[in-house]
Amino acid sequence: MGGAVSLFVLITWQVAAHGPLRALDERLSHGTAQHGAVPSGCSVSTFVAVLAEFGADLGGVIVVLPALAATVAVAAWCGYRVRLRLWWLPPLTAALALGAVPAFVAPLKVWLGRPGPDGAPIASGNGYYPSGHAATAAVGYGAVLLLIAFTWAITRPPAPSEAPTAVSGAPPATAPPTMPRAAWWWGTAALACLNAGVGLGLVRRGYHWPLDVLGSWCLSVLLLSCVVWSAGRALSVNRPAPTPAPGPQPPRASPTPAPPDR
Numbered sequence: 001m002g003g004a005v006s007l008f009v010l011i012t013w014q015v016a017a018h019g020p021l022r023a024l025d026e027r028l029s030h031g032t033a034q035h036g037a038v039p040s041g042c043s044v045s046t047f048v049a050v051l052a053e054f055g056a057d058l059g060g061v062i063v064v065l066p067a068l069a070a071t072v073a074v075a076a077w078c079g080y081r082v083r084l085r086l087w088w089l090p091p092l093t094a095a096l097a098l099g100a101v102p103a104f105v106a107p108l109k110v111w112l113g114r115p116g117p118d119g120a121p122i123a124s125g126n127g128y129y130p131s132g133h134a135a136t137a138a139v140g141y142g143a144v145l146l147l148i149a150f151t152w153a154i155t156r157p158p159a160p161s162e163a164p165t166a167v168s169g170a171p172p173a174t175a176p177p178t179m180p181r182a183a184w185w186w187g188t189a190a191l192a193c194l195n196a197g198v199g200l201g202l203v204r205r206g207y208h209w210p211l212d213v214l215g216s217w218c219l220s221v222l223l224l225s226c227v228v229w230s231a232g233r234a235l236s237v238n239r240p241a242p243t244p245a246p247g248p249q250p251p252r253a254s255p256t257p258a259p260p261d262r
Contacts, residue, residue, distance in 0.1 A: 001225045008218035011211055015129050016112055025211040029117050033206035048204070055201025058194065059133030064140035068098055075147040078155050079234070086234040090150050093230035094143035097223040101135045104219060117206045130215040131208045137198040138220035143227050145187050150231040152179045 014021035034049055057063065072091040079087025109127035116128045179187075199213040 001221055004218045004221035008215055008222075011215045011218065012108070012112070012129075015114055015211060015215070022211065025209050026117075029203060029206075029209050032204060033117050034204055052201040052204035055197035056133065056205050056207055057201075059131075059137035059198040059202065061136055064098070064136050067144055068094065068140045071144045071147045071151075075151045078151050082154050084154055084234060085237045087154075089234045090147060090227065090231045094147055094227050097143055097227055098136070098140050100223055101139055102132065104223075105130055105132045105135055105216070114209070114212075117209055128208055129212045130219060131199075131202060131212040132216075133202055134195070134199055134208070134213040134216035135220055138195050138217050139223050141191055141194055142220060142224045145191050146224065146227045146231055148187065149179045149184065150234070152183075153235055 011021070013019070034045075034052070072095055075094075076088060076091040079091070106126075108130055109132075111127075112129050113127040114129040195217070199210075199217070202208040202213055203210050
């Protein structure tokens, strides 16, 4: 996380100071951006423009919010159902992380006032750095993946070694089940491709500069780290241990009769 924060500070400084990194960013964007309406007809440029527009739309709140809301509801219900003590913490943190995106992005846009790639004047004192769409997609879809992993961990049955022992009846202190490594890596790869599609679409269609997208990705690391912490905290607090069933009692020895008085 420290590297992402340092990179975010560097990018913000370059954008605010009109540094060489910003100049390189603008030259790169002028060579790749395609402004205006999506061209009609059947051609490669039309297909690329439609694909880029679709990718940019995936970063909108109208798409990200329903996906995160459904995942939050499922994670909260599963955590409550298995009687996890902090079942509410990861879903609440994920929702707050997405809600914090405009709280971070809007003041930076107003403060820096960076114009858009098409040279259009800034409306209502707003700017283009960082990208709200890129930050919304990175935080929203990233939180969805983390909540899926959290739900997987709390709904898997314990391994045989985690079962209560017959002597003490108390379960040993073991970590909860985790998502299989292959599933996690596939989910991470899908998340990376999705955010790359959003970022490339925003740059290709001329909605944002490349540094706007990169700065938003660095900012999202900070917000997603809060979701990671909340999931780890909830999983570290074990759910209430089940009361062990009473085992068979050993037969009680009959008392020895006292000898008769003589």
